[in-house]
Amino acid sequence: MSDPACQAVMDARDAKGSFARVSQIFNWKNSIWPGNSTLASYEGGKAGAAFERLQGGLKTCRSYTGTGWVGPYKAELTPEKAPRLGDEAVRYQLAMPMPEDKRLDQIQYTAVRVGSVVVTFSAQDLGRRASFPAGLIRKQVERIGAVQRTR
Template sequence: MSDPACRTVLDVRSGKRAAAVVRQVFNWQGDFWGGGSTLASYRDGEARRAFDRLQRALGACRSYEDTGWEGRFTATLTAEPTPDIGDEAVRFRETVPPGPGELGARDEQFTVVRAGNTIATFHKLSVGGSVSFPADLVNRQVRRLQDAQRP
């Protein structure tokens, strides 16, 4: 990883250092690329601190180099309007230019939401286009998380 701030973004969005992590894959009919969610449960106060680190890192991370299935790549991060959901939230895209023989640029949108002691990350992948994880599904899932944490 070429940029430590970007490493923080990847770590928080994937639930690294959480007490428990659950990942779910979403496949929509007629959508080859799909998406998914990660629910990361933290001990008291740790989710807020992790989200603070994420917000600071997003302010510093513009692009990073890493290695994936097809070798080295450079991803560019672009902030999107912050959704009004959960205790706090951010939304951004990661774009990777196409390599030789690929169909188009890899475009992945991430919506990261803190709801109490949980950080939920929703992501939607597209190649050669730009799509978003369905906002109504994000809203319903976050409301469920909030309801589950109420005494």
Template sequence: MAGALIAGLAFLSGCSAQQDAESEEKKPRASKVVESAPEPLTGAELKALTFKDGEVLQAREGGMEVTEFAAEEWERKFPPVSDPYCQFVVDVRGGNNSSAGVSQIFNWKDSIFPGDSIIAAYPAGRAESEFDSLREALDRCEPYEGESYAGDFRARIEERSTAEFGDESLTFLEIIPSDHPDDPRERVEHFTVVRVGDVIATFSRYDLGRTTPFPVDLIKKQVERLAEAQEQRVR
């Protein structure tokens, strides 16, 4: 009798398990939603978002040339600087790891030294990780040596507090001591780097013996255009 009872329970249990499996199979399954990430902005699209003659009161008319560039066409013009962390900073601010970008020159009315912006687009999510790495590289960058069109140089990076632009922003100086016997002024370039979605924009302004930031109103306008262009792509 006991054997028959055990066998009966096993049979019922097997039936119950089979019924549960069949019931599970009959349930409607949630369809997988695959969201395709938008393609990065192209060089032509970025160029259309830059400033046109007459829009920048601080700049000379006809003095805001824009140049497109693509990562596959980029070639290093000088050997890497002596510190790899500093080289990463140089690469990011130049848009060298991006999928496409543009650079714009600003010839200011009140200065003989131009400023520039470099706007670089990245595949989805890449700009955020690039910005995280930039933050770490700035923390680790030691005084370094390198080469430029002006010859060999030694420089240091100094971080500065920054106004909040876009999704996140960083501000720092690149300072190069004078090598001119009659002019002790340091060469100072002020950088503000802003991430706007999948775009990183770098605004810089150069001066001698003093720090001259890139105009805040122009940074805000450029960031607004980049944000709006990306929002329209996902609507």
């Protein structure tokens, strides 16, 4: 990774260090790009520490380079206003020009910590800003909170 702060963001996105994780795909009507959520469970206070690393990375990570399916790329990261959900939340947008036509591949990430769980939602689109439905995020986070309170 060309920027160590960005590595912290990618590690959080991939739920590195979690005890267990599960992903769910959301297929949208009139879109070829699915949405995704990843629910990651952490032991002890590790969810808070993982979220703190994500927040720290988002303070300075603005771009990084890498190699993907279509070859080398440069990604631009833009923090966005986070929803007021769970114990803490962040939101950011990644944009990468596609080599064929230079349209932007855009991915929005929303991460929310609820107790010992971090759930990350992502939506992707090509040539326009991506957005995961806010109501669905809120509903999923409320369900996670309800389960945490019954323990």
